[in-house]
Amino acid sequence: MKYWLLKSEPSDWSWDDQVAKGDEGEAWTGVRNYQARNMMRQMSVGDLAFFYHSQSDKACVGIVEVIAPAAPDPTDETGKWECVTVKAVESLPRPVTLAAVKETPELSEMSLVKTVRLSVQPVTENEWRIVLRTGGLT
DNA sequence: GCCAACGTTGGC
DNA sequence: GCCAACGTTGGC
Numbered sequence: 001m002k003y004w005l006l007k008s009e010p011s012d013w014s015w016d017d018q019v020a021k022g023d024e025g026e027a028w029t030g031v032r033n034y035q036a037r038n039m040m041r042q043m044s045v046g047d048l049a050f051f052y053h054s055q056s057d058k059a060c061v062g063i064v065e066v067i068a069p070a071a072p073d074p075t076d077e078t079g080k081w082e083c084v085t086v087k088a089v090e091s092l093p094r095p096v097t098l099a100a101v102k103e104t105p106e107l108s109e110m111s112l113v114k115t116v117r118l119s120v121q122p123v124t125e126n127e128w129r130i131v132l133r134t135g136g137l138t
Numbered sequence: 139g140c141c142a143a144c145g146t147t148g149g150c
Numbered sequence: 151g152c153c154a155a156c157g158t159t160g161g162c
Binding site: 033035117 | 144145
Binding site for chain 1: 158159160161
């Protein structure tokens with residue numbers, strides 16, 4: 001089992017949109033970055049990821065599960081890009097803000113802090129646990 | 139709205 | 151293949 005973090009601008013695709021999709025899930029389309037694509041290729045069905053709102057919120061707001069592995073992105077005409085499909089699992093009772101992550105010494109190495117622009121990031125098991133706890137889940 | 143970081147493009 | 155110019159992302 002691996003852990004990840006997926007970024008989205010709420011104005012583009014929000015956590016509420018994701019939740020509304022239910023178990024059907026939604027293809028994570030629109031990634032146009034090789035590093036991010038490579039991350040998605042490493043995902044397996046059953047992996048979990050934080051759903052992070054960039055821009056206005058700057059916080060992890062929920063957890064999604066990978067329900068389909070990387071496949072060609074239907075919104076891409078060049079054939080170069082891929083996407084996974086994820087479904088909402090549960091909301092974080094307390095969103096974990098970027099500020100909170102920065103204030104937590106154990107999370108200072110997170111990609112969220114180190115590799116600001118990457119939209120699909122790996123999360124270590126330890127980081128996963130700490131963010132969960134900070135978010136109000138055990 | 140600004141700026142830093144960083145990926146991409148194109149000329150050589 | 152190098153590197154300058156340019157575009158995009160995302161935090162502030």
